[in-house]
Amino acid sequence: MKITAGLGSIDEYVRYVEAGADEFFCGYVPYEWNRKYGTVLPLNRREVLGVNVQIGAESELKILAALVKKYGKPVHLTFNSLYYTPEQYPEIADIICRCMELGFSSFIIADPALLIYLKNRGISCEIHLSGETAEVNSRMMDAFDRLNVYRLIFHRKNSFADMESVIRHEREKGSGGACEFEAFVLNELCQFSGAFCNSLHCDEMGYLCRVPYRIGEIKENSLRNKEKEELEYDERKYDSDGYLCGETGCGLCALYQLQRVGITHLKLVGRGNYVDFMEKDIRNLKTALDILENSGTEEEYIEKIKRKVFPYGCSGLCYYRKK
Amino acid sequence: MSGKRELHGVSMIPFGLVAGFADGQEIRVTELAESGFCFRTVDEIGKVGKFRVCFYDGLRCGEMIGAEDRKNETTYTEVEIGSFEMDARVEDGLGIPVYVYSVFVDQEKYRECARELILRYDKFVRLKLECEDGELAEALTGYPAEKDEWFAEDFEEQKADWFSERKAGNGDIELAVELDRPELYERYLSMKFCDFMGWYWNVNRAEKLGEQLPIPGRIYVGNAFCHLLFPEKKILFKILEKAESEDLEVTITSSYLREFMLESVEKLLDELAEWCKIRKTSLEIAVNDWGMLELLKDRNGFLVPCMGTLLNKRKKDPRMGYKQGDTGLFLENSLNADFYREYLRDMFGIQRYEWESCGYRQEFPEEKNSIHVPFYQTNTSQYCTLYAVCKNGERGRQELPEDCPGYCGEKVFLYPKHLKMVGRYNSLFALDESAVFGMMNMDSWKEQKIDRVVVNLL
Numbered sequence: 001m002k003i004t005a006g007l008g009s010i011d012e013y014v015r016y017v018e019a020g021a022d023e024f025f026c027g028y029v030p031y032e033w034n035r036k037y038g039t040v041l042p043l044n045r046r047e048v049l050g051v052n053v054q055i056g057a058e059s060e061l062k063i064l065a066a067l068v069k070k071y072g073k074p075v076h077l078t079f080n081s082l083y084y085t086p087e088q089y090p091e092i093a094d095i096i097c098r099c100m101e102l103g104f105s106s107f108i109i110a111d112p113a114l115l116i117y118l119k120n121r122g123i124s125c126e127i128h129l130s131g132e133t134a135e136v137n138s139r140m141m142d143a144f145d146r147l148n149v150y151r152l153i154f155h156r157k158n159s160f161a162d163m164e165s166v167i168r169h170e171r172e173k174g175s176g177g178a179c180e181f182e183a184f185v186l187n188e189l190c191q192f193s194g195a196f197c198n199s200l201h202c203d204e205m206g207y208l209c210r211v212p213y214r215i216g217e218i219k220e221n222s223l224r225n226k227e228k229e230e231l232e233y234d235e236r237k238y239d240s241d242g243y244l245c246g247e248t249g250c251g252l253c254a255l256y257q258l259q260r261v262g263i264t265h266l267k268l269v270g271r272g273n274y275v276d277f278m279e280k281d282i283r284n285l286k287t288a289l290d291i292l293e294n295s296g297t298e299e300e301y302i303e304k305i306k307r308k309v310f311p312y313g314c315s316g317l318c319y320y321r322k323k
Numbered sequence: 324m325s326g327k328r329e330l331h332g333v334s335m336i337p338f339g340l341v342a343g344f345a346d347g348q349e350i351r352v353t354e355l356a357e358s359g360f361c362f363r364t365v366d367e368i369g370k371v372g373k374f375r376v377c378f379y380d381g382l383r384c385g386e387m388i389g390a391e392d393r394k395n396e397t398t399y400t401e402v403e404i405g406s407f408e409m410d411a412r413v414e415d416g417l418g419i420p421v422y423v424y425s426v427f428v429d430q431e432k433y434r435e436c437a438r439e440l441i442l443r444y445d446k447f448v449r450l451k452l453e454c455e456d457g458e459l460a461e462a463l464t465g466y467p468a469e470k471d472e473w474f475a476e477d478f479e480e481q482k483a484d485w486f487s488e489r490k491a492g493n494g495d496i497e498l499a500v501e502l503d504r505p506e507l508y509e510r511y512l513s514m515k516f517c518d519f520m521g522w523y524w525n526v527n528r529a530e531k532l533g534e535q536l537p538i539p540g541r542i543y544v545g546n547a548f549c550h551l552l553f554p555e556k557k558i559l560f561k562i563l564e565k566a567e568s569e570d571l572e573v574t575i576t577s578s579y580l581r582e583f584m585l586e587s588v589e590k591l592l593d594e595l596a597e598w599c600k601i602r603k604t605s606l607e608i609a610v611n612d613w614g615m616l617e618l619l620k621d622r623n624g625f626l627v628p629c630m631g632t633l634l635n636k637r638k639k640d641p642r643m644g645y646k647q648g649d650t651g652l653f654l655e656n657s658l659n660a661d662f663y664r665e666y667l668r669d670m671f672g673i674q675r676y677e678w679e680s681c682g683y684r685q686e687f688p689e690e691k692n693s694i695h696v697p698f699y700q701t702n703t704s705q706y707c708t709l710y711a712v713c714k715n716g717e718r719g720r721q722e723l724p725e726d727c728p729g730y731c732g733e734k735v736f737l738y739p740k741h742l743k744m745v746g747r748y749n750s751l752f753a754l755d756e757s758a759v760f761g762m763m764n765m766d767s768w769k770e771q772k773i774d775r776v777v778v779n780l781l
Binding site: 009010011013014017029030031034035037038039040041048049050051052053054056057058059060062063065066067070071082083084085086089111112113114116117120134135136137138139140141142143144146157159161162165166189190191192193196197198199200202203204205206207208209210211212213214215216217218219316317318321 | 335337338339340342343344345348349350351362363364365366377379381382398399416417418419421444447451455456457459460463464466471472474475476477478479548579580581582583584585612613614615616617618633634636637638639640641642643645646647648649650652653655656657658659660661662663666670700701702703704705706708712718719720721722723732733734735736737738739742746750751
């Protein structure tokens with residue numbers, strides 16, 4: 001399985017390659033788009049202007065293309081907003097064509113209408129169906145295979161059995177189905193699902209899902225609150241820089257199963273995160289993959305990964321929670 | 324190339340805040356100072372005739388705040404620079420040699436914009452690092468962060484607050500009510516529909532609203548957001564039969580389909596198609612899953628697909644009033660594109676679109692359109708957040724619920740009163756207050772190309 005890491009700036013490319021990343025994904029939003037649409041109708045799911053989460057400017061894309069040429073680690077560009085407006089489709093198609101001229105050929109897309117538009121326009125590129133698209137099932141993939149999906153990115157909340165079944169279904173189609181399958185494995189385990197998250201993500205306000213809330217009754221005193229499970233905080237879990245692998249979401253224990261069900265790429269989210277931490281994430285994921293290669297059983301793998309990466313325990317925020 | 328002169332500026336201010344052009348070439352300002360800026364390129368550029376630097380005007384603290392101001396904020400001030408000095412050097416730090424240019428500018432407008440942006444960016448970074456989300460929003464938008472501390476005691480009190488004093492208009496547009504959970508399925512089956520509606524308005528503390536609305540002519544059965552709240556097959560057919568006897572139209576609402584559900588759903592669709600065939604009728608299915616659209620393709624005729632709310636994407640948020648930028652851009656979504664609706668009609672036979680009233684004006688296409696009132700969904704998780712809290716003690720400790728005991732029958736997530744939102748089952752919903760008192764304003768709905776109002780008081 002290959003490591004697909006988020007890239008917030010071209011300055012990080014070589015550092016992440018040296019840490020073990022096999023490929024990258026990043027956003028490019030031209031100035032003209034920002035000027036017209038700001039963060040009201042963003043071009044991708046990093047819906048902010050005030051944080052370095054996009055590859056800024058076409059001149060930077062050109063440098064990135066040269067880096068890809070030299071180091072051989074491809075970069076996929078994200079155009080994965082959940083929807084666009086009618087006037088935007090031709091504009092996006094033009095941006096994609098321009099990116100293709102610069103040497104980028106693979107695009108992460110979530111809006112079905114954009115896929116239809118690109119097909120209607122005859123724009124032939126490598127499409128990665130975003131993990132923000134919708135619920136994933138075999139029949140859903142039948143619908144999207146008509147739109148030439150090359151890689152399916154599973155959303156964050158899947159079981160191994162469901163992923164295995166979808167991958168089998170696609171492989172049975174041969175060239176008519178998706179060829180590659182990507183799963184989330186580190187960071188940003190959102191409490192809600194990307195495809196169904198319609199609230200604002202912007203500079204000026206936090207996420208709606210993080211607004212303070214309380215667990216309450218439908219009617220007064222209809223049910224006594226259950227005791228909240230005490231979650232263990234142990235500062236030894238963190239290194240001297242305050243880093244804990246998978247602090248905001250982790251699927252490292254699941255690599256054995258992900259490989260077994262046919263996952264080909266592992267998504268490491270973190271555009272805009274602290275660069276040192278991203279580098280450590282990549283190194284830890286690489287270590288986990290090495291351990292996986294040398295483990296005969298799932299139990300052996302998990303025992304080793306816990307000893308090596310989580311000697312004092314993990315965050316407990318599991319992408320693939322064991323029953 | 325001349326020797327290196329220093330700018331002593333701020334490095335790597337995001338491109339969204341300061342963009343640039345060297346003649347026609349879009350460039351990334353890698354360092355910004357009052358006396359100039361830097362950028363880099365992979366190929367050497369020769370002579371530049373003119374630079375254009377674009378400074379973002381948003382993210383202002385404490386200079387608030389009318390809606391019109393907010394709307395106008397997210398533009399850029401563009402400064403053209405024809406007179407400058409430029410140094411170039413080659414650097415290797417990125418892993419390949421790149422040309423780094425320092426541009427020295429002596430122009431008052433540029434200096435003013437650069438200084439102002441650097442200060443604003445500095446304030447923004449401090450807010451991000453030092454403040455809670457609410458405080459940041461308060462500083463930037465006037466959001467009332469202190470009100471985030473005010474909660475209702477329970478959901479019943481919250482509903483009384485929302486519905487008890489509302490007045491509705493009159494009209495004859497088609498009215499429907501959503502039965503979206505076991506409690507409502509059972510209650511509907513246990514009494515005449517008109518009695519059920521009386522109970523429904525009362526239990527939701529919306530008696531006054533109920534007095535002013537006619538008895539609905541259609542029920543929606545099923546839950547768009549949680550696959551576990553769909554009725555058991557036996558109950559579903561009982562509801563269909565009772566609705567038939569009461570001369571009620573029915574739309575069945577299906578949620579997302581997990582892979583393991585496909586087989587059982589296919590069987591159910593076959594049985595529903597057979598049910599329709601015997602009665603020489605058809606049933607609408609509000610679809611919230613692309614796989615479901617595929618399944619229905621083979622059963623068109625008896626089962627008529629409508630595009631459900633989970634597939635009909637749009638930005639929705641109870642804090643929309645504080646959003647900066649041209650919020651008029653929210654008017655349309657992908658379904659306003661003719662090519663998209665044509666595809667949906669030709670490929671899947673979509674004949675109706677389900678929309679939600681979400682607190683701002685929407686432009687609906689020339690189609691059959693239903694509007695769901697007065698709540699709109701903002702977030703949904705297939706791994707139920709309420710289940711996670713009740714079972715594992717924390718909302719982030721999630722898993723796919725199996726044998727769910729139905730925590731949502733007793734519990735909700737309460738949110739600060741001023742936001743008028745609630746966490747119900749696996750989703751967050753917010754209230755569109757204007758849709759409470761405007762629920763049956765037929766002229767207004769008709770004007771907006773809506774021909775059906777679907778009520779769900781959660």
